[in-house]
Amino acid sequence: MKDTTLIDQIGQAHFFLKTPQRIISLVPSQTELLHDLGLEAQLVGITKFCVHPYHLKSVKTKVGGTKKIHFEKIKLLQPDIIICNKEENTKEMVAQLSEICPVWVTDIVTIEDNFQMITDFGQLFNRRVEARKWNDKLAFGLKNFKENVKDLSTKKVAYFIWKNPYMVAGSSTYINELLLLNKFENVFGEAIRYPEITIDQLKEANPEAVFLSSEPYPFKKEDGYELQEDNFKAPIVLVDGEMFSWYGTRLLKAFEYFKMLRSQIQ
The missing domain is CATH 3.40.50.1980 (Nitrogenase molybdenum iron protein domain)
Structure with a gap:
């Protein structure tokens, strides 16, 4: 990534000079996704509810929950980006965290939103191939499941x-x-x-x-x-x-x- 502007799922524009390397995730399911995209080494902070994969909670810094965070602890981790979600995290939290670094907010209501989030993370963290592979697996699984329940x-x-x-x-x-x-x-x-x-x-x-x-x-x-x-x-x-x-x-x-x-x- 070089001099790139990307738009998150609530319409916020973010400008990056380079690929973010130090990531804090404040959403358990998105922590799991970041790991599955091969970004475990870049994860520097997670919530106490980030239980998948199980070993992360013993090797990563816990910075609070999804609604209450340790602001100073997050600041000391010097993140390049913080990953939040419109439903899981509060607007006030996002505003406060934006004083530290860019805060990327997802908004997942539909399965299509889920595909888009994975594509976005592929672009954001230079994991396009991994993101495409996961979306292909999910699309195949979705097609099979719909066939399974159609009758x-x-x-x-x-x-x-x-x-x-x-x-x-x-x-x-x-x-x-x-x-x-x-x-x-x-x-x-x-x-x-x-x-x-x-x-x-x-x-x-x-x-x-x-x-x-x-x-x-x-x-x-x-x-x-x-x-x-x-x-x-x-x-x-x-x-x-x-x-x-x-x-x-x-x-x-x-x-x-x-x-x-x-x-x-x-």
């Missing part, structure tokens, strides 16, 4: 992300995009983003299954029993939140997980 019937589901209060995934979310890919009709798909709901609203929506995600709230079997005590009758399924909400290269693993999940819900 399955559509099932109405609710996808819970939080408790006290109950919150679910609605429209304009990556989770909703992946539910639709699986031929799951989101009964709260008319609501925007992550609405709060009541048990009465859940009963009225009448899903054929309820998904309790492992993140951001770590739902357990006991939480499902609580719903059943409220006289809610539909099957309750604990699902791997990483497969539904982690974008990047994680999507390739998600296809196999979805096949298993979809075979359980016919």
Whole structure:
């Protein structure tokens, strides 16, 4: 890269004299993507939630979470670029971090957005070949998965992300995009983003299954029993939140997980 201007997914223009070498990632799924693009050596800072690949948390500096960061610790790492996400990180955080170095912000709602992010990282970090290989693998996996589910019937589901209060995934979310890919009709798909709901609203929506995600709230079997005590009758399924909400290269693993999940819900 030489004297290059690139545009991130929220429309910010960034000018680079050379390829950024010292990277801080404040999004777990994007940390995994950067590793898979061959950029582990360039990663100098990650969040405490960056658990894939597992060894990173013992060899990289942890600079906080996705919402709360150690600003001075980040500054001392002298990054060339900080990778954020519109949903995971706050606007205030991005503004503060921009005082240190360029902050690249992704915005992933659709699978096409995911492909674009990988292409962008290929350009940004001079990993075009690696990015193209991953996009090719994801495109092949996507095509196969669509073929696998095309004859399955559509099932109405609710996808819970939080408790006290109950919150679910609605429209304009990556989770909703992946539910639709699986031929799951989101009964709260008319609501925007992550609405709060009541048990009465859940009963009225009448899903054929309820998904309790492992993140951001770590739902357990006991939480499902609580719903059943409220006289809610539909099957309750604990699902791997990483497969539904982690974008990047994680999507390739998600296809196999979805096949298993979809075979359980016919």
